[in-house]
Amino acid sequence: MSAIGTGGIADSRVQDICRAIGWIGLGLVAVTVSLSDLLAAAPADATGIGPLLSPPSTAFQLGTDILGRDMLSETLHGLTATVRTALPASIIALSFGALAGFSAARMPAPLAFGLRWLADIFAALPTLLLAVLIVGLTARSWLGVAAGLAATPYGFVHAFDRARRDAYAAHAEYARATGLSRTALLRRDLVYEFRAVLSASAARALASVTIILSTLSFFGFGAEPPQRDLGLMIAASRPYFLHAWWTAAYPALALMTFILFARLAAGLEESEPP
Amino acid sequence: MLRFIAYEGGRLVLGLVGAAFLAAAVASAGHLRDGVFPFFVAWGERIGAFAALRFGDCAISGSPILTELSNRLPVTGELVVQGAVAALLIGVPVGFAFAFDGARRVAALLVRLFSAVPTFCLALALSYLATNQLHWHAQHDAEGWLYAPRFLLQPGGALLPVLTIGLAGAAAIQAALRRVAENIAEAPWRNQMRRMGLSRWEIEWNLCLPLFLGALLAHLGELAVALLSATAVAEWVFSLPGAADLFVKSIALQDWSAAGAVLFVFAGLTLAAAFAGRCTAQPLTSPFSLS
Numbered sequence: 286m287s288a289i290g291t292g293g294i295a296d297s298r299v300q301d302i303c304r305a306i307g308w309i310g311l312g313l314v315a316v317t318v319s320l321s322d323l324l325a326a327a328p329a330d331a332t333g334i335g336p337l338l339s340p341p342s343t344a345f346q347l348g349t350d351i352l353g354r355d356m357l358s359e360t361l362h363g364l365t366a367t368v369r370t371a372l373p374a375s376i377i378a379l380s381f382g383a384l385a386g387f388s389a390a391r392m393p394a395p396l397a398f399g400l401r402w403l404a405d406i407f408a409a410l411p412t413l414l415l416a417v418l419i420v421g422l423t424a425r426s427w428l429g430v431a432a433g434l435a436a437t438p439y440g441f442v443h444a445f446d447r448a449r450r451d452a453y454a455a456h457a458e459y460a461r462a463t464g465l466s467r468t469a470l471l472r473r474d475l476v477y478e479f480r481a482v483l484s485a486s487a488a489r490a491l492a493s494v495t496i497i498l499s500t501l502s503f504f505g506f507g508a509e510p511p512q513r514d515l516g517l518m519i520a521a522s523r524p525y526f527l528h529a530w531w532t533a534a535y536p537a538l539a540l541m542t543f544i545l546f547a548r549l550a551a552g553l554e555e556s557e558p559p
Numbered sequence: 560m561l562r563f564i565a566y567e568g569g570r571l572v573l574g575l576v577g578a579a580f581l582a583a584a585v586a587s588a589g590h591l592r593d594g595v596f597p598f599f600v601a602w603g604e605r606i607g608a609f610a611a612l613r614f615g616d617c618a619i620s621g622s623p624i625l626t627e628l629s630n631r632l633p634v635t636g637e638l639v640v641q642g643a644v645a646a647l648l649i650g651v652p653v654g655f656a657f658a659f660d661g662a663r664r665v666a667a668l669l670v671r672l673f674s675a676v677p678t679f680c681l682a683l684a685l686s687y688l689a690t691n692q693l694h695w696h697a698q699h700d701a702e703g704w705l706y707a708p709r710f711l712l713q714p715g716g717a718l719l720p721v722l723t724i725g726l727a728g729a730a731a732i733q734a735a736l737r738r739v740a741e742n743i744a745e746a747p748w749r750n751q752m753r754r755m756g757l758s759r760w761e762i763e764w765n766l767c768l769p770l771f772l773g774a775l776l777a778h779l780g781e782l783a784v785a786l787l788s789a790t791a792v793a794e795w796v797f798s799l800p801g802a803a804d805l806f807v808k809s810i811a812l813q814d815w816s817a818a819g820a821v822l823f824v825f826a827g828l829t830l831a832a833a834f835a836g837r838c839t840a841q842p843l844t845s846p847f848s849l850s
Contacts, residue, residue: 303667303668303671402573402574402577403577405570405574405577406574406577406578406581406826407581408784409574409578409780409784409825409826409829409830409833410784410822410825410826410829411784411787411788411791411803411825412784412788413788413791413792414787414788414791414803414806414807414821414822414825417806417807417810418585418810418818418822420810421810421811421813421818422588422591492675496677499677499679500677500678500679500792503679503795504795504807505811506810506811516679519679519680519683523683526683526687527686527687527690527691530687533683533687537680537683537684540677540680541675541676541677541680542675544674544675544676544677545671545672545675548671548674548675549671
């Protein structure tokens with residue numbers, strides 16, 4: 286604890302390298318997803334491709350599952366399904382969370398604090414249960430919307446508090462005292478928000494909604510065959526993964542790699558919750 | 560201080576009222592298919608029923624929801640408490656160790672690696688390791704989990720869900736500690752205190768430690784949400800008959816009354832934890848306005 290001290294240039298360099306690794310990784314995932322039909326040896330959910338529960342071998346690099354599906358092809362298709370749902374979900378989380386929170390903080394006080402109170406109530410609920418509730422109230426086809434909306438309250442609360450701090454910080458008071466209008470200040474803060482925080486917030490939202498989506502599917506509230514995502518693949522492997530580890534390990538590895546790239550792209554600063 | 564507690568108390572009451580309204584809306588969700596007006600009528604009736612502590616009957620067991628909750632909440636409570644202890648035992652040392660300047664960068668990377676593991680993957684990985692490496696029994700009779708002494712008799716059994724929750728909670732704890740570490744790293748008062756003659760140890764012990772403790776307490780609400788989320792996953796993976804399990808099954812069966820009641824309990828627990836945390840953190844953090 287005693288050596289808590291300077292971060293400086295080295296810290297920011299490490300940050301930049303990690304961000305670059307994260308965005309390059311996300312780019313690679315995007316390429317893999319767009320080429321998944323070419324890269325996969327078998328179509329999605331094609332059974333009887335190989336022997337049942339065959340361990341990884343030269344013929345089936347990631348093995349096969351209980352129905353003889355090629356795990357490599359299934360993992361590629363699963364990753365595609367996960368990423369395709371996660372992208373719109375993260376846009377929803379970002380729009381209704383971070384950006385809405387930022388805007389709400391500049392509204393007239395009664396409205397701003399009314400919205401903050403509402404967000405506080407939703408933020409008091411476990412995100413996963415909120416997502417399960419939204420899927421239950423709508424339909425499984427609303428999976429992405431459910432995950433995005435469930436991640437919203439937390440982002441809203443943090444963006445709101447940050448924006449209130451900025452709006453009433455000493456520099457803002459000085460700026461107002463020198464005659465700078467509230468609109469000019471808002472414009473400046475918005476530019477800062479977009480330039481400095483938006484990419485990190487987007488990457489963070491992507492990681493969060495991916496975890497929610499995969500957990501929803503694992504619980505049985507998400508994707509349905511033949512469009513199996515990684516969460517559903519892991520859930521399907523539960524009865525036999527203790528003696529056929531590859532049926533759960535590879536989808537889990539693909540899922541964690543995607544989330545890790547998103548987390549790295551969000552940066553390493555501790556000022557925001559992970 | 561009293562003014563602060565009164566303010567936070569007001570926030571708690573408003574939060575609980577909002578949570579009750581939300582729970583009543585969820586409990587009335589079945590009326591949405593009849594139209595908006597019948598839904599609002601049912602919502603109003605539900606709010607009245609909730610005020611009289613009438614939650615209705617549970618679709619899973621047929622018993623009153625309050626009875627069902629009283630059977631299931633101890634399981635969830637036990638898991639949350641044991642998980643919180645595990646989270647503190649793991650998260651506090653890790654958070655302090657990674658608060659050192661030299662370790663912070665490495666820690667940030669390691670934390671990103673660890674936080675990329677969804678809780679259900681962690682639970683399955685622990686099950687695999689316990690079964691194949693330690694030869695524990697990962698699958699259990701559901702009724703067995705209800706008895707606390709069995710946790711002591713069969714540590715291999717209850718340890719997995721508790722460890723799953725503890726590791727998820729530890730991630731939240733160490734993150735809170737490291738956030739404070741970053742905040743106070745460049746604080747100008749550190750140098751000012753040195754110039755006033757205080758030794759580094761005195762600064763850390765008398766000024767920084769209360770800030771760390773205050774940060775932990777100030778984030779008690781977030782920690783409660785993290786623990787409840789992890790408990791929901793642990794109950795599902797390890798087939799434990801807790802309140803989160805009741806919620807998920809109620810949603811699957813469209814038993815909105817039970818789902819609403821569980822939501823209210825969870826929101827109430829989180830809001831109460833946030834209130835208690837903020838109130839106890841205030842005397843520790845107020846001199847520096849760092850919460």
